[in-house]
Amino acid sequence: QSALTQPASVSGSPGQSITISCTGTSSDIGAYTYVSWYQQHPGKAPKLIIYDVSKRPSGVSNRFSGSKSGNTASLTISGLQAEDEADYYCGSYTTSSTLVFGGGTKLTV
Amino acid sequence: QVQLVESGGGLVKPGGSLRLSCAASGFIFSDYHMSWIRQAPGKGLEWVSYITTTGSNTNYADSVKGRFTISRDNAKNSLYLQMNSLRAEDTAVYYCARGRYSSTVGGQGTLVTVSS
Numbered sequence: 001q002s003a004l005t006q007p008a009s010v011s012g013s014p015g016q017s018i019t020i021s022c023t024g025t026s027s028d029i030g031a032y033t034y035v036s037w038y039q040q041h042p043g044k045a046p047k048l049i050i051y052d053v054s055k056r057p058s059g060v061s062n063r064f065s066g067s068k069s070g071n072t073a074s075l076t077i078s079g080l081q082a083e084d085e086a087d088y089y090c091g092s093y094t095t096s097s098t099l100v101f102g103g104g105t106k107l108t109v
Numbered sequence: 110q111v112q113l114v115e116s117g118g119g120l121v122k123p124g125g126s127l128r129l130s131c132a133a134s135g136f137i138f139s140d141y142h143m144s145w146i147r148q149a150p151g152k153g154l155e156w157v158s159y160i161t162t163t164g165s166n167t168n169y170a171d172s173v174k175g176r177f178t179i180s181r182d183n184a185k186n187s188l189y190l191q192m193n194s195l196r197a198e199d200t201a202v203y204y205c206a207r208g209r210y211s212s213t214v215g216g217q218g219t220l221v222t223v224s225s
Contacts, residue, residue, distance in 0.1 A: 044217075
């Protein structure tokens with residue numbers, strides 16, 4: 001199972017909005033509404049911030065939003081804050097009953 | 110609050126074995142599918158395995174199939190990963206995660222280092 005494709009890096013200024021894309025195939029992102037996004041600060045464990053394409057776990061800021069179109073998913077962060085600087089990973093359930101992750105995107109604020 | 114405390118990592122020689130454990134609290138363990146994911150030093154996330162609520166179904170990444178075995182004990186609120194025939198490329202931080210279609214990580218992971 002090949003990894004999902006994410007840009008290596010994105011950047012934005014405080015207060016701006018950014019979008020991170022995640023491209024898969026009809027066997028993963030395109031097959032189900034089981035797309036997830038994770039935030040990971042250096043030296044810390046990954047934190048689930050979006051699941052089922054666009055749902056936020058309790059306690060996650062509504063500045064984070066997710067969407068999907070075809071085989072591509074997107075994470076949008078609005079009102080960028082310095083604390084948003086982290087690595088972001090997308091994930092998708094697959095038709096092989098596995099979970100596949102993207103390579104990660106480093107967000108610089 | 111979901112708490113998942115991993116243990117059992119350490120330094121092991123190539124070809125050796127380790128058994129990872131994960132103690133769960135803060136939620137009804139038996140209601141959730143569970144997974145293991147890992148992260149090699151400086152690399153991205155990699156899904157390893159999942160197990161369904163009763164343990165009746167499991168699946169593995171191709172990279173560990175036939176070498177790793179996931180199991181659970183709902184009476185003990187615990188998840189396990191038996192790792193055999195370890196290779197250098199298995200070196201990673203291993204995280205226990207709640208869920209099958211997404212992963213809620215609740216701990217800091219346990220480091221497994223495979224080296225001679």
